[in-house]
Amino acid sequence: MSDIDLSRSNDYRNVTDYFKGQSDQFIRDTLDARRGQMVAIMQNLSHDFNKASAVRNSNAFGMRKLIFLNPENRTHEDDPEGAKKWDRRGALGTQNYESIEHHRVTDYQMVFDQLHEEGYTIYAVDNTPGYDPQSLYKMDFPEKSAFLFGEEQLGLADDLIEAADAMVYIPQYGSVRSVNVSVANGIIAAFYASQHMPQE
Numbered sequence: 399m400s401d402i403d404l405s406r407s408n409d410y411r412n413v414t415d416y417f418k419g420q421s422d423q424f425i426r427d428t429l430d431a432r433r434g435q436m437v438a439i440m441q442n443l444s445h446d447f448n449k450a451s452a453v454r455n456s457n458a459f460g461m462r463k464l465i466f467l468n469p470e471n472r473t474h475e476d477d478p479e480g481a482k483k484w485d486r487r488g489a490l491g492t493q494n495y496e497s498i499e500h501h502r503v504t505d506y507q508m509v510f511d512q513l514h515e516e517g518y519t520i521y522a523v524d525n526t527p528g529y530d531p532q533s534l535y536k537m538d539f540p541e542k543s544a545f546l547f548g549e550e551q552l553g554l555a556d557d558l559i560e561a562a563d564a565m566v567y568i569p570q571y572g573s574v575r576s577v578n579v580s581v582a583n584g585i586i587a588a589f590y591a592s593q594h595m596p597q598e
Contacts, residue, residue: 412490426495432460435541436590437518438583439465441558442503442549450488451580452547457492459587460595464496467503503555510561518542522562523586524554525576531565534589541594545586547579 409418417425438461443449449466456464486493501509510520523545525531546562548554553576559565568577568585577585 422494429495433462434460434595436461436587437463437544439467439544439546441467441554442469445550446485447488448580452583453489453493453496455584455587456496459591461587463499465499465509467501467506470502470504506558507561513544518544520544520546520562522546522554522559522565523582524548525567526553529559529565531567534566534568537566539590539593543590547583550579
């Protein structure tokens with residue numbers, strides 16, 4: 399009977415075959431070495447599904463960083479993670495490999511200032527009436543791009559839109575006003591990756 403390597407078959411993590419049997423640190427280091435420069439900023443997400451999907455999008459499209467701007471937790475004022483802990487199961491372990499930051503939504507200007515110091519352009523992603531967003535399909539994004547996404551139902555706060563450098567929208571052709579925030583995040587990430595990530 400020939401020797402059979404069973405080490406990878408015992409690895410039940412949702413990772414590609416290349417990473418089966420490897421440590422979480424090895425996976426993180428490998429991904430960090432090939433990440434792009436995209437940053438995603440999520441404002442006041444309340445649903446675990448959307449938070450987990452944003453983390454998976456960050457992993458899938460090689461984002462540099464994922465930032466959650468969370469509502470204040472008045473019972474735990476020193477905890478920037480927000481009003482409640484999110485259920486990480488939907489992220490399927492990708493939270494172990496991503497760079498994730500949590501800040502209070504009231505600290506958004508500090509986050510924006512830091513990104514601007516690093517040379518980033520911040521794009522609000524929304525189709526809020528009263529603004530003049532540019533179509534995603536006409537954009538040529540700089541490598542250092544940060545994209546700001548709003549909360550479910552309400553979208554982006556006006557203060558955050560006004561603090562951003564520009565605004566883009568995703569053209570749609572149906573009857574619904576907007577797509578799910580995690581879907582929008584994935585669309586933007588894929589579009590950015592088509593311009594700045596290896597085309598394999």
